[in-house]
Amino acid sequence: MSYLQDEDSYKQLFYHFYPILLSFCVTILNNKEDAEEVVSEVLLKVWTMGEDLDQIENLTVYLFTAARNKAYDALRKQKRHAPTIAISDHIQEYIADENSPEILYTSGELEQYIGKIIRALPTQAQLVYRLVKEQGLPYKQVTEILGISLNTAETHMRLALKKIRTALNAYLSDKK
Missing domain, CATH: 1.10.1740 (Rna Polymerase Sigma Factor; Chain: A)
Incomplete structure (x- = not known):
């Protein structure tokens, strides 16, 4: 039963x-x-x-x-395709807006910024990142869910982490 x-x-x-x-x-x-x-x-x-x-x-x-x-x-x-946003354009747009009062007074400013970076990742990289880092799934399950190889999943994760790291470095250097 x-x-x-x-x-x-x-x-x-x-x-x-x-x-x-x-x-x-x-x-x-x-x-x-x-x-x-x-x-x-x-x-x-x-x-x-x-x-x-x-x-x-x-x-x-x-x-x-x-x-x-x-x-x-x-x-x-x-008949539409999942959008992929160029992260560099997205980050430049956010950095230009970082001095707005709304963002400056938001308590979770850094968390919001990281969320924006993640949402700007290419769809596959974003899915791999969310499943591994946010849901805590092992890579093997992620490969089964997305129908991709382990190597592809690892490549997407490296891409995601590199873009997040680069964007955070730019963000933090602007805050000094």
Whole structure:
């Protein structure tokens, strides 16, 4: 008997995975409403799987993979591509705005800045970074979720960390 057949178990699963999967799908779709729809569909599918759910080896990998596939399907249906922003342009725009009163008086200024850098990363690098650093998933699970090789995942992480480090160095040198 599947452990998700009772409503309380499903609610626990939903409340645990919904925010994580939503963040993941927003990264891919760049649209919160579309991401909410994708995540809801994925979690509904899990609810309706019944006994088939027992055959899933790793539920986390399954959910992220299903969410990724649904998100990419949504992109194809909308005939748009996941945007990639040149980080240097994005950083220059932010640095130019760093003296605005709104940013100067925000308590989490550095945290916001790092968040902006991460959101400006190319989509694949951002996904790898978020899954490894924010969700704490091992590289092996990340490669399964994204359908990429270990070498590719490591390359994306190196790229992400290099861009974050470069942007932070520029930011911190301007603060001196």
